[in-house]
Amino acid sequence: MISWNCQGVGSPLTFHQLKEIARLHFPSLFFLSETKNRVSRLDAVKKSLNMDSVIRVDLVGTSGGLALFWKGTSSVSLKKMCSWFIDVEIFDISLNKSWRLVNVYFNPYDNVRRDQWEFFSQYKSCLGDDWVLWGDMNDITCAEEKNGGAARSAWSFRGFRNFIDNCGLVDLGFSGYPFTWRNNRSGVEYVQERLDRVLVSPSWHRLYSQASVTHIESVGSDHNAIWLNLQTTPAHSRVPFRFDAHWVDDDEAEQVIRQAWSTLVQGSRSYSVYRKIQACRLSLTNWKRRKRLNSGCVIEELKSKIVSLRNTNQGPPPGAVQELKWLLKHEWDKEKFF
Structure with missing residues (x-):
C-alpha cells in the first residue's frame, strides 16, 4: 500500500510519478492527500493506476482533497470520512479477518491539529483492536526527525508524542532516506523533516509481524511517498519486450531489423518467421542497450x-x-x- 501527499495530481510530473510508483511497487491500495483536483482528474488517476474503486474527499477552495484507490470491489468498505481523514475497513482473505485503516492528513496549523488529535483520541474507540493510522502527520516526535532551520524546544514534541501514547500506537519505523518532506529552499533556509509515517496498534502489529515501511524518493511533490508492505517478500513481474514507436524514425533501427530478418533459418515457413521475430527482438534489445535509448x-x-x-x-x-x-x-x- 502506498501513501503520498502529492500536493496536487494536476501536475504532469506528479502524474508520471504516480504511474511509475504503481509500476514499480504494484500497490493494491493508494492513498493520496492534498489532491487539489476535482472528480474528473481523480477518475483519470484511477484509470491510469489500474485501480477499481475510489473514495474521494473534495478539496476546500483550492487546497486539500483526499482520495483512496484500491483494486478489487469487496475488500474495502467505508466507515467514516471528513475533510482530513478516510476510515475504511479492510478484509484480509488470507487471515479471514478485518482491520481498520485510517488515512489521515493532519493540519499544518498547531491549534487545528491539536483539535484533530483530541477528536481522534475519542474516535479510536470505534476502531477495535486492529488498526493502522498513516499519512502526513505534519509533526515530528524528536529533534532527530528534523534537519536544518531553527531548532525546536523539547516541550514542542510533547503534544504529538502524547497523542501517539494516548492512542496506544507503535511507530513501524522505516527504511530509506530519513526525511519525507523538504521546503525546497536553499542554504541555511533548507529544512527537511519526517512528516509522513505509519502508526499501528500492537494487536495489528502481531497480525502482520513482517510488515515494513519504505520511504520512496518522489520528485513530483515536496513529500516522499511511504510504502507499507504487508508481504514478507515483494512481488516481481517480468517486463515483456515492447517495440518503441520512436524507432520507426530511426535509420539505424531499420538496419538492425533488416540484418536480423535476413538470418537464414531452416524449417517450415511459420517456424522461420517465428525465429526471425526472435532474432529481431534480441537484436533490437541489444542495440537499445548499446545506444542507451531507454x-x-x-x-x-x-x-x-x-x-x-x-x-x-x-x-x-x-x-x-x-x-x-x-x-x-x-x-x-x-x-x-x-
Missing part, C-alpha cells in the same frame, strides 16, 4: 541527480532542480509515448 534509464539518472541535490544539508542551488524536473518531464513524456 528513457527509463535516463529517468532513473535524472531522478538520482534530483535526489542527490535535495538530500544535502544546504539544499540544491537555485534553479538546478527545476531544470532537471523539466528534463525529467520530457523523458517521462517519451516513456508515455513508448
Whole structure:
C-alpha cells in the first residue's frame, strides 16, 4: 500500500510519478492527500493506476482533497470520512479477518491539529483492536526527525508524542532516506523533516509481524511517498519486450531489423518467421542497450541527480532542480509515448 501527499495530481510530473510508483511497487491500495483536483482528474488517476474503486474527499477552495484507490470491489468498505481523514475497513482473505485503516492528513496549523488529535483520541474507540493510522502527520516526535532551520524546544514534541501514547500506537519505523518532506529552499533556509509515517496498534502489529515501511524518493511533490508492505517478500513481474514507436524514425533501427530478418533459418515457413521475430527482438534489445535509448534509464539518472541535490544539508542551488524536473518531464513524456 502506498501513501503520498502529492500536493496536487494536476501536475504532469506528479502524474508520471504516480504511474511509475504503481509500476514499480504494484500497490493494491493508494492513498493520496492534498489532491487539489476535482472528480474528473481523480477518475483519470484511477484509470491510469489500474485501480477499481475510489473514495474521494473534495478539496476546500483550492487546497486539500483526499482520495483512496484500491483494486478489487469487496475488500474495502467505508466507515467514516471528513475533510482530513478516510476510515475504511479492510478484509484480509488470507487471515479471514478485518482491520481498520485510517488515512489521515493532519493540519499544518498547531491549534487545528491539536483539535484533530483530541477528536481522534475519542474516535479510536470505534476502531477495535486492529488498526493502522498513516499519512502526513505534519509533526515530528524528536529533534532527530528534523534537519536544518531553527531548532525546536523539547516541550514542542510533547503534544504529538502524547497523542501517539494516548492512542496506544507503535511507530513501524522505516527504511530509506530519513526525511519525507523538504521546503525546497536553499542554504541555511533548507529544512527537511519526517512528516509522513505509519502508526499501528500492537494487536495489528502481531497480525502482520513482517510488515515494513519504505520511504520512496518522489520528485513530483515536496513529500516522499511511504510504502507499507504487508508481504514478507515483494512481488516481481517480468517486463515483456515492447517495440518503441520512436524507432520507426530511426535509420539505424531499420538496419538492425533488416540484418536480423535476413538470418537464414531452416524449417517450415511459420517456424522461420517465428525465429526471425526472435532474432529481431534480441537484436533490437541489444542495440537499445548499446545506444542507451531507454528513457527509463535516463529517468532513473535524472531522478538520482534530483535526489542527490535535495538530500544535502544546504539544499540544491537555485534553479538546478527545476531544470532537471523539466528534463525529467520530457523523458517521462517519451516513456508515455513508448
